[in-house]
Amino acid sequence: MIGEIVKVWRARSWMKKNVPFLYSWHAYVGYEMELFESFTEPATIQQVALARNIEMDLLEQWVEVGITIKHLKRVEDDKVTTRNRWKLPSSKSDPHSSGILLKEMMELHIPALLSYPQLLRNRTKQHFNSNIHGSTVAKTSILLERFAFPKVQKAIKNYGVKSILDLGCGEGGYVKRIGERHPEMRMVGIEIHEAVAKAAEESLQAYQNVDVMCKDLHEYDPEERFDMIMANNLFHYIDPSERLQFFEKASTWLEPEGVFFVLTPMQKSKHGKQFSSAFNSFFMTFQNLYPIPSQKEMETLAGKTDFTVDSVEPIVKEGGWYVMIFRKN
Incomplete structure (x- = not known):
C-alpha cells in the first residue's frame, strides 16, 4: 500500500514539474504563429482561424x-x-x-x-547544420547585445580603442552599434555562415570603415593588427584542443x-549553473560543437599565452553568461 502511494506521489510530482513547460510552449507557438498579435483586439477563435487560414x-x-495559464x-x-501583453514575446518584427530565445530552445535545444x-x-552524435540553424542562432545572439554592449562601450573608452576585429560577427549587431557611436572606428567582421555574412553586409553597407568577410576564423590572416578583438558566443564552436592556438592567434592579431573581449556562457560558474549545464548537454549532442569553457580554463589559456585577465563579470546571471576581458602584455 505504501509503495503504491509513493508511486502516485512521484507521478503527481512530475506532473507539477512539467507545468512550467506549458508557459514556454504556449509563448513559443504564439510568437511563431504571431497569434498574440491576432488577439490584441478581442476576437473569436473562428474569426482568427478564418483570417489566418489555420486549423481551428x-x-x-x-x-x-492560454486562458488557463x-x-x-x-x-x-x-x-x-x-492578457498581460508586456510579459509575452513581442512580434517577429x-x-x-x-x-x-524561445524559438531556439524549442526548435534546437529540446x-x-x-x-x-x-x-x-x-x-553516436548528431551534426549541427549551420546552414539550417545558423540564422536562428545569430538572431538569439542579438538578444545578448543589450546586456553586453555597455561592456563593449566601456572597454572602447577605457582602453582607447580605434580598431576592432569581431570574430563570429553574426548579422553585424555589435559592429553596427559601435559604428553608430564611433563612425571613425576601423572594423572588420568575420562570419563563417554565408547567409548570415550577407545579412551583415547589407546591414552595414552605409558604414565606410567596416568590412565583412565570409571566412573560417581558423583560415583568417589579417594584414593589420587591431586594438580590440571580440569573440562573442564563439568558444562552443572551437575544439578545446584548439583553444590555446586560438588565444595565440588572437595575441598576434592584436x-x-x-x-x-570574450562573451561566453561558462560552466561551473558562480551564477547560472543549471542553465550552463543544460547548455553543455545540448552542445555535447553534436560532433561539431564543443563544451563551453570554465573560468579556470580561460585563465589557464591566458597564462600560457601573452595575456593578463583584466576583468570577469556576469552579464546574465540566470544563464551563466560572462564577459571576460584579457589584456595583451
Whole structure:
C-alpha cells in the first residue's frame, strides 16, 4: 500500500514539474504563429482561424491553454484577447523579441536533449547544420547585445580603442552599434555562415570603415593588427584542443596592450549553473560543437599565452553568461 502511494506521489510530482513547460510552449507557438498579435483586439477563435487560414481545432486548444495559464482571457461574446501583453514575446518584427530565445530552445535545444536516449544507445552524435540553424542562432545572439554592449562601450573608452576585429560577427549587431557611436572606428567582421555574412553586409553597407568577410576564423590572416578583438558566443564552436592556438592567434592579431573581449556562457560558474549545464548537454549532442569553457580554463589559456585577465563579470546571471576581458602584455 505504501509503495503504491509513493508511486502516485512521484507521478503527481512530475506532473507539477512539467507545468512550467506549458508557459514556454504556449509563448513559443504564439510568437511563431504571431497569434498574440491576432488577439490584441478581442476576437473569436473562428474569426482568427478564418483570417489566418489555420486549423481551428488546434487554435481552440491553444487558446484554452492560454486562458488557463493567463496568457489570454475571455471577454464578451465568446471573444478572446491577449492578457498581460508586456510579459509575452513581442512580434517577429522586433529583433530583440524574447520569442527568438524561445524559438531556439524549442526548435534546437529540446529536440537535441530528447535525442539523448537514441544517441546513448547508438554511441553516436548528431551534426549541427549551420546552414539550417545558423540564422536562428545569430538572431538569439542579438538578444545578448543589450546586456553586453555597455561592456563593449566601456572597454572602447577605457582602453582607447580605434580598431576592432569581431570574430563570429553574426548579422553585424555589435559592429553596427559601435559604428553608430564611433563612425571613425576601423572594423572588420568575420562570419563563417554565408547567409548570415550577407545579412551583415547589407546591414552595414552605409558604414565606410567596416568590412565583412565570409571566412573560417581558423583560415583568417589579417594584414593589420587591431586594438580590440571580440569573440562573442564563439568558444562552443572551437575544439578545446584548439583553444590555446586560438588565444595565440588572437595575441598576434592584436596591437601591444590590445584587448581580447570574450562573451561566453561558462560552466561551473558562480551564477547560472543549471542553465550552463543544460547548455553543455545540448552542445555535447553534436560532433561539431564543443563544451563551453570554465573560468579556470580561460585563465589557464591566458597564462600560457601573452595575456593578463583584466576583468570577469556576469552579464546574465540566470544563464551563466560572462564577459571576460584579457589584456595583451
